Amino acid sequence: MTSKHCILLGVPLQEGTGRLGCDMGPGGFRAAGLAGALQELGHSVEDRGNLAPAPQRPLGHPNQAIKHLPEVVAWTEALAEASYRLGAEGMPIILGGDHGLAAGTLSGFSRRAAETGRPFFVLWLDAHPDFHTLDSTVSGNLHGCPVAYATGRPGFEGYFPPLAAPVNPENICMIGIRSVDPAERTALTAAGVTVHDMRAIDEHGVGPLLQAFLKRVAEANGVLHVSLDVDFLDPGIAPGVGTTVPGGATFREAHLIMEMLHDSGLATSLDLVELNPFLDERGRTALLMVDLVASLMGRRVMDRPTRAGTA
Numbered sequence: 001m002t003s004k005h006c007i008l009l010g011v012p013l014q015e016g017t018g019r020l021g022c023d024m025g026p027g028g029f030r031a032a033g034l035a036g037a038l039q040e041l042g043h044s045v046e047d048r049g050n051l052a053p054a055p056q057r058p059l060g061h062p063n064q065a066i067k068h069l070p071e072v073v074a075w076t077e078a079l080a081e082a083s084y085r086l087g088a089e090g091m092p093i094i095l096g097g098d099h100g101l102a103a104g105t106l107s108g109f110s111r112r113a114a115e116t117g118r119p120f121f122v123l124w125l126d127a128h129p130d131f132h133t134l135d136s137t138v139s140g141n142l143h144g145c146p147v148a149y150a151t152g153r154p155g156f157e158g159y160f161p162p163l164a165a166p167v168n169p170e171n172i173c174m175i176g177i178r179s180v181d182p183a184e185r186t187a188l189t190a191a192g193v194t195v196h197d198m199r200a201i202d203e204h205g206v207g208p209l210l211q212a213f214l215k216r217v218a219e220a221n222g223v224l225h226v227s228l229d230v231d232f233l234d235p236g237i238a239p240g241v242g243t244t245v246p247g248g249a250t251f252r253e254a255h256l257i258m259e260m261l262h263d264s265g266l267a268t269s270l271d272l273v274e275l276n277p278f279l280d281e282r283g284r285t286a287l288l289m290v291d292l293v294a295s296l297m298g299r300r301v302m303d304r305p306t307r308a309g310t311a
């Protein structure tokens with residue numbers, strides 16, 4: 001197993017959701033033993049503490065539903081820059097914080113990939129596609145918008161920072177999707193995002209769906225960012241999140257995805273988002289998320305035969 005230099009960065013953003021508590025997410029992941037689990041697997045770990053947002057400026061938008069635009073923009077500015085820098089230093093693991101933070105990670109890591117000349121891919125594990133623009137969001141919760149922003153959909157100019165390298169929507173694969181607003185549905189299809197909803201998982205299984213995507217990434221010599229929203233998981237195993245949607249990924253499906261990602265060796269950065277410790281039950285959601293990261297980083301039940309059939 002190749003050991004990595006894991007860099008943990010807390011991003012206690014919570015203004016992108018409709019409720020409080022995600023600001024405790026980074027602390028939840030730390031208390032659940034994330035650093036120790038990575039070290040046990042032979043990785044080096046550096047915890048850079050929590051990020052601070054950039055200074056806020058007043059921003060008004062004609063869509064009156066939008067909540068906390070100046071706050072989310074300030075976090076995006078700081079995190080886009082931090083992600084760009086961390087992308088050159090090791091394997092960044094971003095401890096959220098709500099999913100609004102992906103506006104910063106996607107733009108920063110994509111910019112880094114563009115500089116290396118390799119195409120940038122995203123695996124989006126979530127109940128939601130988070131594909132609203134500032135104009136289309138109905139709830140006004142900006143954690144529903146990061147993918148639209150990072151792919152360069154119109155309407156973010158003048159509010160969010162300009163994108164150095166917009167993400168190609170055709171390089172995004174979403175798995176676990178089961179709550180899509182009408183405006184998002186049309187836009188996702190038009191943009192060419194690969195969306196594997198729960199029905200696709202039921203019909204085909206997560207294994208073949210993920211394998212096909214990983215093959216594309218490998219053949220393109222791509223850089224892969226993984227964004228894991230707690231609500232990707234079924235609420236029965238992961239209650240510590242504000243936006244639970246029934247019928248989510250099972251414990252076994254989630255671990256299989258992580259193990260396949262590990263075997264592919266393709267993932268270079270990771271978001272862990274939407275953990276709300278205030279809604280959790282004795283840390284079980286945080287602990288499950290840490291176990292999933294461990295699977296992604298090499299923990300396995302048994303050694304598996306290599307392709308040559310030795311080990």
Ligand SMILES: NC(=[NH2+])NCCC[C@H](N)C(=O)O
Pocket residue numbers: 098099100128130132137138139140141143144179180181229231243274
């Ligand atoms: N990151 C999330 N949990 N996003 C949920 C978004 C839900 C809904 N589409 C909205 O815009 O409000």
Ligand SMILES: [Mn+2]
Pocket residue numbers: 099126127128130143229
């Ligand atoms: Mn999300």
Ligand SMILES: [Mn+2]
Pocket residue numbers: 126127128229231232243
């Ligand atoms: Mn979600």
